[in-house]
Amino acid sequence: MQVQPYLFFNGRCEEALKFYGEKLGAQVLFQMRFKDAPPSPEQPIRPGTEEKIMHSTIRIGSTELMASDGNCDGTPVTHSGYSLSITVDDPSQGEKTFKAISEGGNVVMPWQATFWSSGFGMAIDRFGVMWMVTNPHEGDKHPS
Structure with missing residues (x-):
């Protein structure tokens, strides 16, 4: 069993991954943008989010984390209850x-x-x- 943190950046994921790469040596292991997902009439891609990150896996040291742009709805991200x-x-x-x-x-x-x-x-x-x-x-x- 493995527990991996999954961070949502509400439109700032690419910026965060670049920052973590520069500051912590984070390596992007996998990345998929919303435009790369199969078409889904039930959940169409919201215009303007095609280039946003739907899912990524990064490694910092020996730890893997997952990250996404999430909803990209402009609501400020509040990370609380963990560190x-x-x-x-x-x-x-x-x-x-x-x-x-x-x-x-x-x-x-x-x-x-x-x-x-x-x-x-x-x-x-x-x-x-x-x-x-x-x-x-x-x-x-x-x-x-």
């Missing part, structure tokens, strides 16, 4: 990763040492997704 957590393999990458994902977003908890980690920070990225970035304590290994 994506990144545990870096190399402690020197923690702060760099945190600064990258925070760019253009809002820092919730600044990067700092905590009682559970040599470095931890929380930020909401420019797409409204909450991220937690953590360094393992020296000698600690995070689960793969």
Whole structure:
């Protein structure tokens, strides 16, 4: 069994995937636009959304996530009730990763040492997704 987050960006998916590629090294494994779907009279493609992303699968590190433009109805996206957590393999990458994902977003908890980690920070990225970035304590290994 595998659990994969599926993020909906309401028209900003391509922008988000590019950002995650630049900042986190995300790789697009699969991508399908609405225009690539078989015609369906019951669910016609809304004009203007043909080039929007219907489905994509990306890999960040060893994790695969799915993403879509979703409804593309102009309603602001509200990501709430969850956070994506990144545990870096190399402690020197923690702060760099945190600064990258925070760019253009809002820092919730600044990067700092905590009682559970040599470095931890929380930020909401420019797409409204909450991220937690953590360094393992020296000698600690995070689960793969």
